[in-house]
Amino acid sequence: MASMKPISSSGPTLHYRLAVFSRALAAVGGGYVISTLSTMVLARLLPMAPADAVMTATMLSFAIFTCAVIWVFAARSAARSWLGLALPALLLALLAWLTETGSVLP
Amino acid sequence: MTALGFLLALGLAYCAWSALALAMDRHYAELHGRGAEPAPPVRRRLRQLGVLGLVASLAVTMRMQGWSVGMVAGLGVLTLSALLQVLALTYWPTRGPALTRFVLFGLPVLLLLWAMENLL
């Protein structure tokens, strides 16, 4: 966020405001999506009894959410923050689909 | 947790925080004049004593309540003693060390009483 010029003579620029809004969306929406996907994947893939895997995965979800949000606001630009979420999300979605259909993974 | 054990842990942690504070430029300077800095060996020794005191405080609470509950109680004691230390440093900057010395001399007595309480 340092690379942008946040304040013009009349207050925060529109560009800045949009970038912030974009990041906020990525953080909340993208963060929840990532934590949901990782919970689903971990719940099926963790090598423990099903109830235990579910509990562990769910307990970890908040740490994952927080990390996602921190990433979004630490990334050098809003676009980069979306990319940084989209790639893991796609990977997790693929894993989730594979485990759901049971074709490749348990 | 008994009152004796609690006070012992609190006293140990309080003195430990004093040592750690004194090892910092800002609080050392409050006592010895602006710009004064503790010499490196002094700083090192103070930090070592401080860490030792914190560990000792945790050891007391964990002895009283087991590993898990004792750790939780120990962190609570560290919080309370740190708060008291901040108040001492803020409102009694010059008399702080005297208070710490007072607590320090009380510690062996507390330790003895606590040990007796545990053995009986």
Next chain:
Amino acid sequence: MAWLHTWCGLLVCWVLLLVFAGGTASYYKEEISLWMMPELHATRSAPVPQAQAIEHAVAYLQQKAPRAERWFITLPAERSVAMRVGWVAPAGDGNGGSARSRFKSERIDAATGQPLAQVRDTRGGEFLYRLHFDLHYMPVQWARWIVSICALFMLVAIISGVITHKRIFKDFFTFRPHKGQRSWLDAHNATAVLALPFHLMITYTGLVTLMFMIMPWGVQSAYRDKGGETAFFETVFPGTAGRVKPAGVAAPLTALAPLAAQAQQHWQGAPLAVLVVNNPGDVKATVVITRQKMSTLSSLQPGLMYQGVTGERLAAYGDDPSATAVTRGALYGLHLAHFADPWLRALFFLCGLSGYLMVASGALLWAVKTRQKEAKAIAGGARASFGLRLVEALNIGAIAGLPIALASYFWANRLLPLELHQRAQMEINLFFAAWAVAAALAQVRPDLRMWRLQLGLGAALFIGLPLLNVFTTQSHLGVTLLLGRGPWPVAAFDLTVLALGIALAMAERVLARRQRKRQDGLQAAPAKSRVERDPVEETA
């Protein structure tokens, strides 16, 4: 990162103040309940034998709710005085909706089996406990979602706060009073960093207690082909087991006391917690008995399920918990702090107060900073911005208004007539009414005078509580403390509210001095600008 910390904190801070206030009070919810039922202060009865207590409860429930879907019998625990029985009224009969809305409960005397009718109707400390996650006047699902979202924001605020606090070690012991904005920053840093383990723990564990609601996808995904959510919850929460539909065939319920004795033997004499009877009086009745939480970290409560008519043991849950179950139990247990002895409980209470002050100082810091940023514009004749005015008003309403609300709840408990219809709800209504008035007044005039008024009122109400006790009960400080007759928790309550009241009074005095200094400054230099009108900033 600092921006993230500020906005995550600011957006939810006023809800968090409520959560911290309610949650911190909940550490002593049973003591608060005892204080709020003075009729129980004199009775220092001997503990009732378990078998007798159970028999009395069953007889009472048999008479009061023979066709209920489910009975709950909560055995008197160490810190409780009376025995609680509950039931879920059968659907139809004019009762509609979910089991939760058909749930009724009463307190009975374990020794006589009669309802404690002479005890005033009050929710006691349970209200404050429920307040901090169920809020009030709304469906609990909404409230828990709101609180969960605020908790997530707080978690992000904590982590971003640590990241952005570059001088976290250098400033560890720093507190510089009387320096305006810097002092507020120091106060915020101190209350946050010194109790950081607590804040991190309480936020994360709070989320864990609600985790299956806000993150159900793991359960749904993994248990889709294993019996669905119900199967998972029966494994994890054995108390909910045995909820089958009744057969519609009447059959007498077996005696519960021998089952309880058996269960206790199974757990090597550990005390029992709750007996749940599903479908009492039906042939498909089941009895689930759970063991009390132990004084270890874990909140796990193993359970035994028995057939309700034959008394045959059907299943045992949770006797050999996996590492993960133990972890979850520990995280849950850390939040509830049932394991805490009096000293540790006091430390938790202190850390909770620190949390309240952390949130408050953060919100005040923002207001002070923003007012300083706008000082030039305001001096030039502009009004304070909408955001600034709103935050300043909300600050007064929440930070000074909550103590007023809490004190009003306790005052209502002593002053409302005993036979008042829905007395317990009236006490709660007065809590919110007082808060609403404080918040509304704050919106009208969010300035230094309003701060002084509300802090002063809170102080007066809190300090007045022990005095009120003298005139309305036989168990005031003169008896409990000076004569040493106890009950000790009641004395401790009186002393605590006294201390809190004195703290509020001291804060009011500090503000009074500041106002006088400012007025002297104004008289000496009458050309001073409107920047003096700001509520808290010290223009040193």
